[in-house]
Amino acid sequence: MAEQAPTVAGAPAPDVAPPRRDGVRPAAVGLPALGLVIAVGVWWLVTSGLHLVHPASLPPPQAVWRAFTGSGHVLLPALGITTLMTVVGFALSAVAGVLIGMALAASRRAERMFAPLLVAVNAVPKIALGPLLVVSVGWGHKPILTMVFLLCFFPIVLSTATGLTTTPADLAELARSLNASWWQSFRKVRFPAALPQIFVGLKVAMPLAAIGAVIGEFYSDQPGLGFQILQYNGIGDTATAWAAIVLIALMSILLYAALTLVERLALPWVRATTSAR
Template sequence: MTESTRTRAGTPAADRTASEVAVPRRGGVRPAAVGLPALGLVIAVSVWWLVTSGLHLVHPASLPPPQLVWASLTGTSQVLLPALGITAGMTVLGFLLSSIAGVLIGMALAASRRVERMFAPLLVAVNAVPKIAFGPLLVVSVGWGAKPILVMVFLLCFFPIVLSTATGLTTTPADLADLARSLNASWWQSFRKVRLPAALPQIFVGLKVAMPLAAIGAVIGEFYSDKPGLGYQILQYNGVGDTATAWAAIVLIALMSILLYAALSVVERLALPWVKATTSAR
C-alpha cells in the first residue's frame, strides 16, 4: 500500500476535502421537471374528457368537452390572442405596482412598531372585504379604461406582499443581527447588508402568492372595464351562449398564470442563488 493510499484510508471522513465527499450535481433541466407537469396536464385533460364526453356527467352547455374548447380556441384566435395580450399586460403592470407599494408598506410596518399598530388593522380590514364588492364602485370612482383593472389587481395583490415583507424584515436570524451589532454597523448598513438579504426569500414567497392573484384581479377588473381583455371576452361570449369560447378564454388565463409564475420563479433563482445552496433539498 502506498503512502498516499494509507494516508487516505486513515483520514477521518470529517477531515477529507469537500471534493472527495461531495456528490456531483447534475446540470441542465431534469426530465422530471418537464415530464411530471406534462403528465399532470394529460391526466387533467383526460378526466375533463371523461366527465364531459365519456360518461356525460356534465351538460356541454355548462362545461364543454376539451375538443370543443380547443376548436373554439383555434377558431377565435384572432380575438382571444389580442385579448390575452391585454390581460397579460394589465396583470404584469398591476403586479409591479403592487410589488413596489407592498414592499414599501411592509418596510414601514417593520421599521416602526407604532406604525404597525396604527395601520395593520386597517390593512387587514381592507383585505377582508370581498374584492368583487368593489367592482361596481370602481367605474364610478376611477372611470373606464385601465384604472379599474389596476385598482382591482392592487387590492388583491398588496396584502400578501406587505405581510411577507414585514415578516421577513422582523425575523432576521439572531446570529446575523448580533454580528451586525458587534461590527458597529449603522441602521442603514445593517438593513442593506443583513436584514434585507435575509428577508428576500420571505418576500419572494409573498410575490409568488400574489402573482396568481394579479391574474384574478385583472380578469375581475375587466368585467367592469371597456378593455377588451379575456375577462371582457368571457362576459361577451357567455352572454351569447358560446360557453366553449368562454372556457377557451379561461384556459388562456390559466396558461398565462402558469407562465408568469414560472417566470417569477426564474427571477427568484437568479436573484437569490445562495438560497438553494444553503437550504436542504426536498
C-alpha cells in the same frame, strides 16, 4: 488521496446529500406535462367519456380547442391585454407592498396603527368593489389596475414585514459586533435575509394578479379575456368562454414560472443553504 473520516464499528456511515445539479432536469418539464395530460384526460372523461356534466356548463376539451381555433383572432389580442394589465398591476403592487412592509417593520407604532386597516381592506370582497371602481376612477385601465393592486398588495406587505422582523439572531449579532450602522445592517443583513420570505409573498400574489385583472375587466371597457368571457357567455357560446378561461390559466402558469426563475437567479444562495427535496 484524501483520508476518510473514521466511523464507529458497526454503525452505518452517515448519509451524504448528493450535490445539486444546475440546469433544467427532465423531470422539471416532464412531470408538469404529465400532470397536464392527466388533467385533460380527466376533463375528457367527465365530459365526453362518462357524460357526467352537460356540455353547456362544461364543454369537452375538443370543443374548447375548436372554439379557440375559430376565435383565436379575438382571444389572442385579448390575452395580450390581460397579460399587460396583470404584469403592470403586479409590479405596482410589488413596489408599494414592499415599501409598506418596510415601513411597518421599521416602526412598531406604525404597525399597530395601520395593520388593522390593512386587514380590513383585505377582508372586503373585491368583486363587490368592481362597479364602485368604475364610478370612482372611471373607465379604461384604472379600474383593472386598482383591482389587481387590491388583491396583490396584502400578501406582499405581510411577507415583507415578516421577513424583515425575523432576521436570524446570529446575523443580527454579527452586524452589531461589526458596529454597522442602521443602513448598513439593513442593506447587508436584514433585507437580503428577508428576500426569500418576500418572494413567498410575491409568488402568492402572482396568481391573484391574474384574478384581479379578470375581475377588473368584468367592469371595464377593455377587451381583455375577462371582457370576452362575459361576451361569449352572454350569447351562449360557453366553449369559447372556456377557451378564454384556459388561456388565463396558462398565462398564470407562465408568469408564476417566470417569477420562480427570477427568484432562482436573484437568490442563488438559498438553494445552496437549504435542504433539497
